[in-house]
Amino acid sequence: MSSSPPPPSRESDPKNPYFYSRKDKSLGLLCSNFLKLYNRDGVDTIGLDDAANRLGVERRRIYDIVNILESIGVLTKKGKNQYSWKGFGGIPQALDKLKEEAAREDLSMDGSCSNSANVSSENHCAGSSDSKTDRRDKTSVPSKVDNRKEKSLGLLTQNFVKLFLSAKVNLISLDNAATALLGDVHDPTAMKNNSAAKVRRLYDIANVFSSMNLLEKTHHPESRKPAFRWLGFKGSLMNATATGFSLNESKKRAFGTEITNILPKKHKSDSSLDWDSNKGDMLMHTAHDLKSEHSDSLELQGKHGSKNFVFGPFAPASLSKVGDSENKDGRQLKDLEDLASTYRPQYSNQALNDLFDHYVSAWKSWFVEVAGKKEIREVS
DNA sequence: TTTTCCCGCCACTGG
């Protein structure tokens, strides 16, 4: 039993595919590769088999990626085995719609009792369509246990996003999200520990989103609780497009300007920062295609053995980490204000810009509330 | 230890 420190896995050796690492197989990385592969002009149809082969993964994983991407409008199912590439340009729209839906649902929710400081904004019952919660009749009403659709990854993803869009905060802890996304607040039968199962899916989603820079995995400022920070679409436009040639990695944690995007509009302009150039596929201007683009000799996607041929370095993580000092209570508030000032929303819609201000005040109030309570203490 | 989360079994769906 003597201590057995696991292999530190020194990455000192860039070339050493002998060691298996989950990171190499993560959904996030896969998503990045997927995006790199299809986020180019001329792409409009994606075949699942093709994707699976070219990415060297099982079909199952492609479904995961595709379902999530579809939830935010990057893709749309065209037919069997076929998906249409919509591009990042479809994200704003999808988010906008999601937000509306969230607002609608939120409205239906009676807020009569208590408006205590609930961090989470439980939104119940997607109820997206179909019937009105049929009763227990088994006459001929579907549903039944076939909540398959209700439990789909795609829906979970949308609800997850809605949570951020409708909430006043952009930082939600893992368990809060899990709780909110859980079937719902009701269900007296047995809440069970299904949240644990749900959490797994959350991780999947988070990984995909973070690879797109839509969100970031972090921890609460004070506590150690894992949490997700919504970066929004501004976080997208990742620069990681060109396979990360150690060339454009200006990792300046600048906050005033942008994070790591390569917006053509350099100056912060006033407020109508219209992130134009979304006609087809923005970003990617630096289409420095790889040198030789590794010929198609990777057809050997055997079920065994050959399971790895790195597509390229690519450095997903390591975004501009929010280098804000870990101050206490109040101090943080100021940071938020500052952040809000510098951060200019880049939503394609003007209406959203106004909404931003609303969020800002909401953030502050939330922060004050939490800080005032005593500390960022939560039940654990 | 707990948190993160990959793998792939197998139920389900539409032919």
Add this chain to the structure above:
DNA sequence: CCAGTGGCGGGAAAA
């Protein structure tokens, strides 16, 4: 029946 989908959770790597 078959093939395309994708819940779901075991259990192992990572913190």
